[in-house]
Amino acid sequence: MLVDRLCHFVGMAKQPHYIKEWRHFRGYTQEQFAERVGVTKSYVSKIEGGKRRYDQPFLEAAAEVLRCQPADLIVRNPADPDGIWSIWDDLRPAERNQVVEIAKTIRRTGTDG
Template identity: 65%
Template sequence: MCQYVLMAQQRHYIREWRKHRGLTQEQLAERIGIARSYLTKIETGKRRYDQPFLEAAAEALRCGPGDLITRDPTDPEGIWSIWERIPPTERKRAVAVLKAMQLTGTDD
């Protein structure tokens, strides 16, 4: 038996993720396997999303389901936006710098 749990009506970043990935509503809806009108209602808050929708949308948008409800990909000051701009070859060093800051208790 498949159980669908409706998610609470809350702020989400589905539209921002779609635009961040350069997709139209039609393209994303097709990738998820839903009607564009259904996606429009979710993006505008007129319809609630559920867990299966979040999982399908996240896969289509190449992010995690949690990212769709907690992370604005267009926020240039967001830690994840900064992380994505760091070249993969430099990320190990970036983590080391952050750990050093944590150990020294730097508040800046």
């Protein structure tokens, strides 16, 4: 049936992620990471290589091992030194407050560069 084939095709669409980057960031080999997550090295390799889709239980287990949020594995590259979250993580609480106030000012003044 055409609908089944289309659903299968859509379901197999590549899901971008930063799982490999997070694994490297935390210093794990594929084998170490797989063991801690409770899957095989082959499973991790396929997910990182885009040959297998990740699912929510895997993301949650991986995030726990990698000490981040599941969403971080999808949207946040920890290796990007200029990424806003990388900068945010390095700030002290007082500096974070300053950044928030600056962002509010930019939003309020509507500067569009």
